[in-house]
Each structure stands twice: as structure tokens, then as C-alpha cells.
Amino acid sequence: MLPRLQFKGRVFVENHHVAVPFHELVPIRGKGVGERCSLQDNLVLHGDNLAALKALLPTYQGKVKCIYIDPPYNTGKEGWAYNDKVNSPLMREWLGRIVDRDDLTRHDKWCCMMMPRLNLLRELLREDGAIFVSVDDNEMHHLRSLMNEVFGESNFVGQIVWHGSTDNNPTNIAVEHEYIVCYAANKTALEGVWNSAEFGPKEALQQIGAELLEAHPEPVERQREYTRWLKSHKMQLKPLDRYKFIDDAGVFTGSQSVHNPGREGYRYDVLHPVTGKPCKQPLMGYRFPEATMAQLIAENRVLFGSDESKIIELKVYADEYMAKLGSVIQGIDSRLGANEIREIFPEDPRIFKNPKPSTLISELLSFSTDKDAIVLDSFAGSGTTAHAVLTLNRQDGGNRRFILVECEEYADSITAERVRRVINGVPNSRVDAVKSGFGGSFSFFELGLPMRQENLLDGSHLPSWQKLAEYVFFTATGLEFDPTEANENLGLIGRTASHDVFLIYEPDVEKLKDLALSLAVARELPASDRRKLVFAPTKYLDREFLHYYQIDFQQLPFQIYETISGLEP
Structure with a gap:
């Protein structure tokens, strides 16, 4: 039997999601974008997120491919309060008090808030879906225990460290990271490998490759021009800055994937095309049989060194590049979220505190979703997840849909308003995509009366x-x-x-x-x-x-x- 996390109030909340009544979802025409108002559209829902998640079950149970949530970090500074109507007046009174740093039971209250929501999120998730939860050191240990119970320890996918800030405060250890915890609904149904295209650098390499192929048909001159261009753009191309070559098929780099990993492979000679001598072999031999290697050479997929002393490599073209989601995310500054808010709400640049950068969410979604996926965020805040979904659809031509749930009164004035603006465009924005608008639609709903x-x-x-x-x-x-x-x-x-x-x-x-x-x-x-x-x-x-x-x-x-x-x- 797995260990259980014990916390005050657990007995009242562990099955509370079952007792939550179904509510009507009431369409509010005029607050969305588009002609229709439908639960099959992109959605922004205003109302308590526990009741809203229950109300979504009839339409979306088992259909959400990816969930991203950013719940309160419970630092003692947020001033949040638990508002679920558990069946105990004394518990409601205790839970309903504002949580601050002096509240010695704030971790119990956080667990009380999270458990029923995680249970409903699990029901909404597709069998091959995944959930990402942002958290910091305040609740990381409790979150992992809760997720192990709700999703199963065997469905733990990984824990990402997001290095998003620089801490200049005088402390023993400078805290410059947060976490993103990932679990699957069913890890055996999850894709074996998550890959994602690096859209910006990849598109730049594809574009320059096409331009140089047209302008410079002679290979040596074309390579010279590409090397010159690469030198001046190298910093903007990371992690694709190692793509140093160009041929008739486009920009490429070399990969050591001819090596046989871990045990003795195939042994045969591969002759260098200039010297005619056998090239140096990998330590454990080649991973392909000789006939496969001959075919790769005939297709011009093998990269030779200047002479036979260098081990051959396979050509990997920029068109084929797919990144992997690492356990450490760097290069996405946490301040980018605030910069986005300033671009979208120039009249009130501090309208929302500590928003996540949309690039961070896009990074997660680019690996974990297909082009027709449904993405859910039940702690929607400033609407970053919708922004990320629309960005990703623009980049890869996808048709992903988002569902945002926000309980606070700013669900219309901030959450939905951001979505309206990034769809329609922000005329004075310095970001081209935000300025022109992503296009699309969404429907706005409010939580109606319970069906009792x-x-x-x-x-x-x-x-x-x-x-x-x-x-x-x-x-x-x-x-x-x-x-x-x-x-x-x-x-x-x-x-x-x-x-x-x-x-x-x-x-x-x-x-x-x-x-x-x-x-x-x-x-x-x-x-x-x-x-x-x-x-x-x-x-x-x-x-x-x-x-x-x-x-x-x-x-x-x-x-x-x-x-x-x-x-x-």
C-alpha cells in the first residue's frame, strides 16, 4: 500500500469532488470573440474552478490532452482563501480564513484546496495526456505526495527545474529556480519520446537555405556565403547554431549516430571520396549493415571529413530537427511574463503580478500536444496559457483549443481581455505577432446555478x-x-x-x-x-x-x- 499524505481536513476533502454538484454553464454573448457561443469553442470560464471542472465533465471527460496549472505557491504572501463548501461548518470556518505566513496550518489548507481539484483534473485528462504543475519549494514535497496518490507514482514523468531569475538578495543560498512537475494519466499510453521543433531558429535556417540555394547554385560559393551568414547570426540560432553546412538539400549538421552504442557493431571499410582510403571506424563499429551504409552514401546522407582520419557522420537537416524537453529550462527569463503584460496592457502595465511567460508554456505544449489537442488551465490568471496555445498554432498551423477557468472577478477584465487583444491585435505593440493578432475565437461562460x-x-x-x-x-x-x-x-x-x-x-x-x-x-x-x-x-x-x-x-x-x-x- 502506498504511503498517504496526512493533513488536517483530509477526511473532509478526499472525496469532496464527488459531492460537488453539477452546475450549468451559462454563455455570456458579447464577451467572447466570434459569431458562435459554444462549449466546443475555445473557452474562458468565470467561476469557482472546482465547480467549473465538475461542470466540464459532461463535455470534456477524458478529452483533455494537456493540463497546465499554476496554483498559489503558498509563500504566505498571496493572501488566498479556501472557499469550497465542505460538509462541516467548523471546517468551513477554519478553511475560509485568509492564508498568510503566520498561519501554521497553511500547508494543510493548501492540500485541502489541491486534492479535490487534482481528482477532477485526472478525470478530464485523456488516457495519453499529461499534466504540468508549477510550484516552488514551499509546496513541492506536498504536491509530489498528492500527485502520487491521485495520478499514481508509476505515472510520474519528470520534474523540471525552470531557471528563470537571478537572486541578488543576501541569503545563504540564492534561489533562482522554480519547478514544473509532470505526471501522465497513463504513462504506458504516453508517447515514447516527446519531440518539438525549435520554431524560430529552425525557420531562420530553412529560409536562408532556400534563399542561398536559389542565389548560389555553385556549392563552394554557397557554403562560403552560408558560413558568412552563420557567423553574424550565431547567437540568435541557439540551439541550432551547430548547423554549419549547406548542400542541395538544405542546411545540415553532422551526427555521430553511425556509432554502435554499447556493444560490438558492424565492421567494414567506408572509403573516403577524395583520398580513396578507408575512413577511421567508430570504437564499437558501425550501427548499420554495409548495405544500409552504401544506400546512405548513395543518397548523399553521409558527411565526410577533410580526409580519412575523421569518423564519418550522418547529415541531419534543419528540416528534420526536433528538440527534446530537458529537465532544466534555461533562457526563459521570468521577467518576460511582465514584459508581455506591458505590451498587451500598455494603459496599466502592472495590472497583473508575476505572470508566467507565454514562451514557457509554449515550450511545454510544443512537446506534449498534437496539433488538435485540447489544453486546460484551471488557474488561468492573466490568460498566459491561451496566449501560448494561439502562438503555437500560428507557428505550426495547429488547431489546438484552450479552456481557461478563472474564479476571480478579473476573469473578464484581464483573463478574457488578454485573449481578446492577442486574437484581434494590439496596434501599438512592438511584437509583430501581438500587433497583428493571432486570429481565432473563444466563448465566454459563467458558472450558473447548481443542478440540485x-x-x-x-x-x-x-x-x-x-x-x-x-x-x-x-x-x-x-x-x-x-x-x-x-x-x-x-x-x-x-x-x-x-x-x-x-x-x-x-x-x-x-x-x-x-x-x-x-x-x-x-x-x-x-x-x-x-x-x-x-x-x-x-x-x-x-x-x-x-x-x-x-x-x-x-x-x-x-x-x-x-x-x-x-x-x-
Whole structure:
């Protein structure tokens, strides 16, 4: 049995995510960008992030490829407060107090805040997805313990050190780093290797290569011009500054991947094209058989030295370059985040404290997402993650979508406003991409009322047929509600392999008193080879008729959250 992290309040929060009611997500037209307002669009959600994550489950359970969150570091300076409605007045009073440096239980409160959120984030993550969490030394040890419990110790992917600042304060040890912890939903389903193109340097090398190939068909002159260009641009090309050569196929470097690693490989002579003598062999021989080497030489993929004394290398072209995500990220200054805010909000350059640089998030996403991935950030802050997603889509032609959740009042004025500005463009920005705008769209939603049984019983809040259908279908089947498959006139809300699912309901208290699964209704239900799962306020059919019409009945609202045993997706 794995060790468990013990903290005050754990007994009240470890299953709290299950008790959180589903809420409606209310579209706020005019606050997004684009003609439509849809949960299938890029999203900015305003509301408590725990309730918002629960509300996203019917649409996005198991669909998010990558999650990045930047929760409070709990330094004692943020002044945050836990606001989840746990089932204990005394616990709510304790948890609800502002957390500061003098609070001796601030680490307990942080764990209380994180555990239910991590549980819901795990449910939203795709089987081949990953989550990145920014943290510093204040909560690193607690975070790792929580993540081991929620995601499983075997799904730990790695811990990244981000060297983003310089500490000139008089301390024993200068702290110049933060951490980014990464876990997979299922490490065995994760891609074996994460690779990412270095977009800026790679594009520069591709562009100069194409220009020189057109302007200088003679190889020696072309190489001379490229060497001159490389010398003057070397500092801007890191980590691709080692790409020193150019031929008819483009800019390239040499790789020692002809070496056989760790054990004796193939032994044969490779003749130097100028001297005609055998080239020096790698210590453990070649990794390819002789026929493969002959083919590589014929395809001009082998780089020879000036004479036979140098071991041959394989040509690796700039077009093929893919970087690896290292355990240490350097060269992304933490101050870049504040610089971006100044560019986007020139009228109020200090509108948001300590934002992460979008380049940092882009770096993570470029490795961990495909071009159609969904990216979620439930501590959205200034909207950096959306900025990073839009940047990445511009660079590689992707169609990634973002979901931002922000509970603070600035969700519209800062989070969504930043997204609006980077989509539409900031005219006076010095950054070309920000100035012209990335294009795209997003929809703005607010958290609506909870869908509680008592609200349905007393009629104080009756959701629309489609809203209730969405939640009923998800809670009964665990599947996403598809509005194109639903038919309100027939009461059909969706299908599984074993059942057609129906909802007999109208958002009207008086009509609800008379709505029921009757014999007439049963006869009107469309025939199929699947059983029928029917949600209704009551029924006027006995067991024999239910059996005859192959109906499984569930009463509203009492069985709204019950999953039918044996129901197959």
C-alpha cells in the first residue's frame, strides 16, 4: 500500500469532488470573440474552478490532452482563501480564513484546496495526456505526495527545474529556480519520446537555405556565403547554431549516430571520396549493415571529413530537427511574463503580478500536444496559457483549443481581455505577432446555478430540456452529450451500445405534475434493437409493461445521478 499524505481536513476533502454538484454553464454573448457561443469553442470560464471542472465533465471527460496549472505557491504572501463548501461548518470556518505566513496550518489548507481539484483534473485528462504543475519549494514535497496518490507514482514523468531569475538578495543560498512537475494519466499510453521543433531558429535556417540555394547554385560559393551568414547570426540560432553546412538539400549538421552504442557493431571499410582510403571506424563499429551504409552514401546522407582520419557522420537537416524537453529550462527569463503584460496592457502595465511567460508554456505544449489537442488551465490568471496555445498554432498551423477557468472577478477584465487583444491585435505593440493578432475565437461562460434535486423538487430552478439532458446523459452513461443526436420532440437524448436514452421533462412546474411514462408514451418511443432508458417524473406502467417495451425507468430527480448497472457505452 502506498504511503498517504496526512493533513488536517483530509477526511473532509478526499472525496469532496464527488459531492460537488453539477452546475450549468451559462454563455455570456458579447464577451467572447466570434459569431458562435459554444462549449466546443475555445473557452474562458468565470467561476469557482472546482465547480467549473465538475461542470466540464459532461463535455470534456477524458478529452483533455494537456493540463497546465499554476496554483498559489503558498509563500504566505498571496493572501488566498479556501472557499469550497465542505460538509462541516467548523471546517468551513477554519478553511475560509485568509492564508498568510503566520498561519501554521497553511500547508494543510493548501492540500485541502489541491486534492479535490487534482481528482477532477485526472478525470478530464485523456488516457495519453499529461499534466504540468508549477510550484516552488514551499509546496513541492506536498504536491509530489498528492500527485502520487491521485495520478499514481508509476505515472510520474519528470520534474523540471525552470531557471528563470537571478537572486541578488543576501541569503545563504540564492534561489533562482522554480519547478514544473509532470505526471501522465497513463504513462504506458504516453508517447515514447516527446519531440518539438525549435520554431524560430529552425525557420531562420530553412529560409536562408532556400534563399542561398536559389542565389548560389555553385556549392563552394554557397557554403562560403552560408558560413558568412552563420557567423553574424550565431547567437540568435541557439540551439541550432551547430548547423554549419549547406548542400542541395538544405542546411545540415553532422551526427555521430553511425556509432554502435554499447556493444560490438558492424565492421567494414567506408572509403573516403577524395583520398580513396578507408575512413577511421567508430570504437564499437558501425550501427548499420554495409548495405544500409552504401544506400546512405548513395543518397548523399553521409558527411565526410577533410580526409580519412575523421569518423564519418550522418547529415541531419534543419528540416528534420526536433528538440527534446530537458529537465532544466534555461533562457526563459521570468521577467518576460511582465514584459508581455506591458505590451498587451500598455494603459496599466502592472495590472497583473508575476505572470508566467507565454514562451514557457509554449515550450511545454510544443512537446506534449498534437496539433488538435485540447489544453486546460484551471488557474488561468492573466490568460498566459491561451496566449501560448494561439502562438503555437500560428507557428505550426495547429488547431489546438484552450479552456481557461478563472474564479476571480478579473476573469473578464484581464483573463478574457488578454485573449481578446492577442486574437484581434494590439496596434501599438512592438511584437509583430501581438500587433497583428493571432486570429481565432473563444466563448465566454459563467458558472450558473447548481443542478440540485431540491431545486427540481420545489421548482426554484428548472434547467432547460437540453441542459438537463446533457447532465442526465453524462451521469447515466459517462459519455458526452451530442446535441445533434438528441431529439426533444421524441425525448431522445442519446444512444449507447445497449440503450437508447430518453428524457420526459419540461421546465414548467405545472406541466411536470402531469408528465409521466405512460402506456401512450411507451408506444410512441422509437423502436430499436436496444433497450430504452427513460428518465421521467413518474410512471404509470407496471413491471410487465416495462419488460414488454424493454424499458428501464429512472425517476426524476431522485435517480438523476445514478449510473445504470450494466449500461455499456
